[in-house]
Amino acid sequence: MKYLILLIFSLYCCSSNEKQTENETWVNPKANRYLLQGSDLLKQHNFTQALAFADSADKYATQKADVHFFKGRVYSELGRFAEAEQAYKNTLEDMPSYNGVWNNLGNNAYRQQNFSLAIDFYKKELTLGRATIPLRALGRAFVELGQTDSARSYFEKAIELDDKYTAAYFNLAQLEEDEGNLKKALKYSSRAYGIEPENLEYRYVYSTLLVQLNRGSEAIYNLKEIVKQWPWHHGAHYNLGRALIKTGHQVDGEKYLEQAEQVRAAQAKIDHLENTVRALPDDPYSYAALAFALRKVGRYNDAMHSYKVALYLDQDNFDIWNNVANLYLLQGDTVTALATYNYIITRNSALTDVWLNMGVVYALSNQKEKARNAWERILAAEPNNASAQKFIRKLNNN
Amino acid sequence: MNLFNIGKIIIIGYVIFISCDKIKPVVSSTNQISFTEVTKYAGLSDFRHITGAAGDKWFPESMGSGGGFIDYNGDSWPDILLVSGGVWPEKNKSVIPALYLYRNNRDGTFMDVTASTGLADLHTYGFGITVADYDNDDDQDFFFTTIWQNHLFRNDGGSFVDVTAKSGLGKDSLWSTSAIFFDADLDGWADIYVGSYVDWSPENDIWCTLDGITKNYCTPELFNGVPSRFYHNNGNGTFTDQTEQAGFLPAPGKMLGAAELDFNNDGWPDLAVASDTQRDLLYVNNGNGTFDEIGAISGMAYDENGRAKAGMGIDVGVVDGSKKETIFVGNFSKEMISVFRHQSDVFFEDRSALSKIGRPSLMTLTFGLFLFDAELDGDLDLFTANGHVQIGIEQTQDGIYYREPSHLFLNDGSGHFTDIVPIIGGALSKTIVGRGAAYADYDKNGTVDILVTENGGPAHLYRNDNHLNNFLRINVKSINGTRDGLGTKLVGIINNMSMERRVKTGSSFMSHSETTVTFGLGNAEKLDSLYIYWPDGTKEIFHNINGGQEINIMEGQGRLAVQ
Numbered sequence: 001m002k003y004l005i006l007l008i009f010s011l012y013c014c015s016s017n018e019k020q021t022e023n024e025t026w027v028n029p030k031a032n033r034y035l036l037q038g039s040d041l042l043k044q045h046n047f048t049q050a051l052a053f054a055d056s057a058d059k060y061a062t063q064k065a066d067v068h069f070f071k072g073r074v075y076s077e078l079g080r081f082a083e084a085e086q087a088y089k090n091t092l093e094d095m096p097s098y099n100g101v102w103n104n105l106g107n108n109a110y111r112q113q114n115f116s117l118a119i120d121f122y123k124k125e126l127t128l129g130r131a132t133i134p135l136r137a138l139g140r141a142f143v144e145l146g147q148t149d150s151a152r153s154y155f156e157k158a159i160e161l162d163d164k165y166t167a168a169y170f171n172l173a174q175l176e177e178d179e180g181n182l183k184k185a186l187k188y189s190s191r192a193y194g195i196e197p198e199n200l201e202y203r204y205v206y207s208t209l210l211v212q213l214n215r216g217s218e219a220i221y222n223l224k225e226i227v228k229q230w231p232w233h234h235g236a237h238y239n240l241g242r243a244l245i246k247t248g249h250q251v252d253g254e255k256y257l258e259q260a261e262q263v264r265a266a267q268a269k270i271d272h273l274e275n276t277v278r279a280l281p282d283d284p285y286s287y288a289a290l291a292f293a294l295r296k297v298g299r300y301n302d303a304m305h306s307y308k309v310a311l312y313l314d315q316d317n318f319d320i321w322n323n324v325a326n327l328y329l330l331q332g333d334t335v336t337a338l339a340t341y342n343y344i345i346t347r348n349s350a351l352t353d354v355w356l357n358m359g360v361v362y363a364l365s366n367q368k369e370k371a372r373n374a375w376e377r378i379l380a381a382e383p384n385n386a387s388a389q390k391f392i393r394k395l396n397n398n
Numbered sequence: 399m400n401l402f403n404i405g406k407i408i409i410i411g412y413v414i415f416i417s418c419d420k421i422k423p424v425v426s427s428t429n430q431i432s433f434t435e436v437t438k439y440a441g442l443s444d445f446r447h448i449t450g451a452a453g454d455k456w457f458p459e460s461m462g463s464g465g466g467f468i469d470y471n472g473d474s475w476p477d478i479l480l481v482s483g484g485v486w487p488e489k490n491k492s493v494i495p496a497l498y499l500y501r502n503n504r505d506g507t508f509m510d511v512t513a514s515t516g517l518a519d520l521h522t523y524g525f526g527i528t529v530a531d532y533d534n535d536d537d538q539d540f541f542f543t544t545i546w547q548n549h550l551f552r553n554d555g556g557s558f559v560d561v562t563a564k565s566g567l568g569k570d571s572l573w574s575t576s577a578i579f580f581d582a583d584l585d586g587w588a589d590i591y592v593g594s595y596v597d598w599s600p601e602n603d604i605w606c607t608l609d610g611i612t613k614n615y616c617t618p619e620l621f622n623g624v625p626s627r628f629y630h631n632n633g634n635g636t637f638t639d640q641t642e643q644a645g646f647l648p649a650p651g652k653m654l655g656a657a658e659l660d661f662n663n664d665g666w667p668d669l670a671v672a673s674d675t676q677r678d679l680l681y682v683n684n685g686n687g688t689f690d691e692i693g694a695i696s697g698m699a700y701d702e703n704g705r706a707k708a709g710m711g712i713d714v715g716v717v718d719g720s721k722k723e724t725i726f727v728g729n730f731s732k733e734m735i736s737v738f739r740h741q742s743d744v745f746f747e748d749r750s751a752l753s754k755i756g757r758p759s760l761m762t763l764t765f766g767l768f769l770f771d772a773e774l775d776g777d778l779d780l781f782t783a784n785g786h787v788q789i790g791i792e793q794t795q796d797g798i799y800y801r802e803p804s805h806l807f808l809n810d811g812s813g814h815f816t817d818i819v820p821i822i823g824g825a826l827s828k829t830i831v832g833r834g835a836a837y838a839d840y841d842k843n844g845t846v847d848i849l850v851t852e853n854g855g856p857a858h859l860y861r862n863d864n865h866l867n868n869f870l871r872i873n874v875k876s877i878n879g880t881r882d883g884l885g886t887k888l889v890g891i892i893n894n895m896s897m898e899r900r901v902k903t904g905s906s907f908m909s910h911s912e913t914t915v916t917f918g919l920g921n922a923e924k925l926d927s928l929y930i931y932w933p934d935g936t937k938e939i940f941h942n943i944n945g946g947q948e949i950n951i952m953e954g955q956g957r958l959a960v961q
Binding site: 144237 | 607610620675704734748758761795
């Protein structure tokens, strides 16, 4: 049973939008193990492998609902909503009262901007029992439809169930801010931020409300911290600049406004690419382009997610694999980067760029002979390759 | 509480101590607000805006065009000028007139005078109009923006002559949008700022989609913006491009609306510009007809999270007791209408949400937008014409519609607004693909009426049927400024409460409203005082002006002429 609880926890806790559940089904231990491994792979955005593990679990599972549900989650993360819906439907066929299915179907409808349908799904989830996650999700969907009274009511119901439910406080803060009730918004955001001070999003909203309330001087420290940790966040730069200017620090403020302008241009590109992947969900190059843009601004985890979706769509695209390996390197994960380069060249040993990068990683980790071997592989195929020649010369000189 | 309700408190004091007060508090309930669509009766129902769409989903087809009011024959009755869009030479065999002019018959109806006024032979792909007496000869001329060459039409005794070539305004062939006449250097001649949008042509068109299968209209992020241009009026019928010298470069382009203001009260006209998916701009006049752009520092360029919105139509006015100007900008769906009130120095405060306009405007895409006193209670209300750009948006975005109702945000006098269209229903609640919007008192009954254009559809004339409150309408003629008094500020006082209005062109989206100023007097019989701040810096004061009339004031004459 311990295994099962662990499994279920991991299934539900990847996303704050996903509901905790206690589906007490008996599952074959082997199937459990596969699902747990699959869940780990999903966390690393290794979608293809996660689905492969789900298939393995399927072979052994006597109760298939967990397997279907897990597949639903993988497809949801991939943005493949039709497949996700089918997987969730399969879950319900096996177990009509499976906790979380309607909630996750609601999330997918929400992501597709079908908010009315999302509301229907969330309400169905609530028939299985009152829970904070679908209550809050209902609130968010009503916000999108402009029905703010209903939204407020559901956020408040979620808080009634759990008065430390920060996400609901956060949403209430946003709702009140949009309604022009800035003091109320500050109160709610302060509550969310107070409970979860490490949450930068809460910290940001709290700080921007201070700026709007002409209390910018109180927000400057927080905003500077956010800019440090999220250098890609244009709102933080912008509000910091505004707060500084309005408190008499014109030069510093203008510097941050200029930075905000640069960050904004990059964000505009990302926004456009996100729209493109929504319109072209089967196009690996759209995802790869989005990943590249995200990587460029330092959003490595989001970039990895996009690259992995691209790879799911085109498993044999070695350019994308190479970018994934490079990204591991940027994230400081040399081991996985090397493993990925090795994986690529086992599939296609003629890729000189990969050999080149692999050599660089070996050299940086002081594995000189391996680096030399990698670059010599290039010269064997391309004797005049200037980069490989240069790197080997450099290696010899050191 | 509107200013007359505030007045009520003061009045009580007068009643006790003086007992001679005549001003009554206004009744301003939504019950008395009513607009009736009179398009058919007025004889405008044959007009159709043409997008030229032939299946290619070319970007300009989604934009629509404007229209507005012009008194072309000088009889003081507002006539109507509409832009009919256009067709693509390569795609459509038949051509259409670019403009339609309708003469006001003074009985609530209009007559098509396009041909007899010399406007029938122009064929192009048109967008916007702006009207002014650019040559100071006491009649209304107009400037017409298109996707190719723009046109300046000089009014010669009630018919129009295309003087584009001679004026020097036809040299560029860019996608132009809204334009505004204003006297940037206060030399008494109306200069013109011409908004430019993006670098689009059929040759560089891009395939955009909502569903991955069918082509749909693109949004401007995909195209390079083209900076707007500024032309100085040389006073001899010609203009000189001074875009760079006047400080309008560099600029991000993608401009869709411009409004004149004077937020720092230095008497020199400033300019607020709405930009689509780019930062909005605020040009502060340096006191010599050159400008510095301070939008970002001022706080009006972005929303509270530093995001550039899809700025469309724009207007500026004093909407509360602060006596500070507030900028209103229409934006895309899921973006609030921007509301920025001047605070102090160069700073503006974001009141989009605080004004209570933000949240109700989130679901609509606003193009045309203007401030006017809908119920004549003394404060400025906000009308917006709405309509989406993507046909079939309902299929991909729940809660968003291609055809949308208008908004009429009533001001409570303190800068807090309520959209009364869902409450009163009627003509304004009819869903349309709204684009241009303009106002005028076309039937000269003192209430301000509304003209709206649709993309690929008819124009709508909405008659304002609020007759409970009193009014005063004022036309100004300047001697030292432009003849039509552009930039003149009028402040009306009732019971120590002030109403500020400005004589201006531009504003809204590619449209032109009357330059006659309307003061809503509520139940008051007269305006206590009228302060006129002429563009040359002189001031005139008049007292005890009876309401219920339209008057003319000539600069420096010290007298009012009743029409």
